Amino acid sequence: MxxxxxxxxxxxxxxxxxxxxxxxxxxxxxxxxxxxxxxxxxxxxxxxxxxxxxxxxxxxxxxxxxxxxxxxxxxxDPREAQINRLKTENTKLKERLTQAEQEVNELTDFRSQALSRLAARHEEIVHLRESAAGTSRVSRLPASRTTVIGSCS
Known part of the structure; x- marks a missing residue:
């Protein structure tokens, strides 16, 4: 037509x-x-x-x-602007999540290492106490007593 x-x-x-x-x-x-x-x-x-x-x-x-x-x-187009904004925000959130996961893994490793070191030191202390108890040349100090200072009788 x-x-x-x-x-x-x-x-x-x-x-x-x-x-x-x-x-x-x-x-x-x-x-x-x-x-x-x-x-x-x-x-x-x-x-x-x-x-x-x-x-x-x-x-x-x-x-x-x-x-x-x-x-x-x-x-x-406001919808296109919103889509672009949300994509950018999503990318940033994914980066933050990856960083947070990495920090959690590092802190978990640190915790494991710290617990392992504490356990090794505890074993060393127990071993030293046992060996010290078996020898007579080592004398033990008396346990400390708390005294009240300044009381007059």
Missing amino acids: RISAAQRTENENRIRAAMDRLLRGEMPPGGKCDIKTLANEAAVDRTAFYGTRPYAHLRAEFERRLRALQDAGTIP
């Missing part, structure tokens, strides 16, 4: 208006910043944006403007 030049101009104006809204981040419910949503918002058949169809140049313009915004760090 052929359309008149006036209809084509009207369609292009609707497409450009919809393009501007989408690139400003004004997404319709359930829509994205893509050609399908652009076609729906402009009330134009989506196939008219592909190949040698009448609005292929507008699709190229839309994609160029969208890419320019993305290169500048602006993402017009």
Whole structure:
């Protein structure tokens, strides 16, 4: 079905208006910043944006403007921005988890080494006490008594 030049101009104006809204981040419910949503918002058949169809140049313009915004760090689609933010956050959390697991492993190794050293020293002390008890040349000191200082009788 052929359309008149006036209809084509009207369609292009609707497409450009919809393009501007989408690139400003004004997404319709359930829509994205893509050609399908652009076609729906402009009330134009989506196939008219592909190949040698009448609005292929507008699709190229839309994609160029969208890419320019993305290169500048602006993402017009709030869902895409949220997805990117969550991916970044997820990556950071994975790094923190890996670091925490490494620290836990290091602390577990340290604990094992410390317990092993304490057990070895305890065995050494027990052995020295046993050997000291068997010789008469070693005299034991009396156990310390606590005395109260400053009491006068």
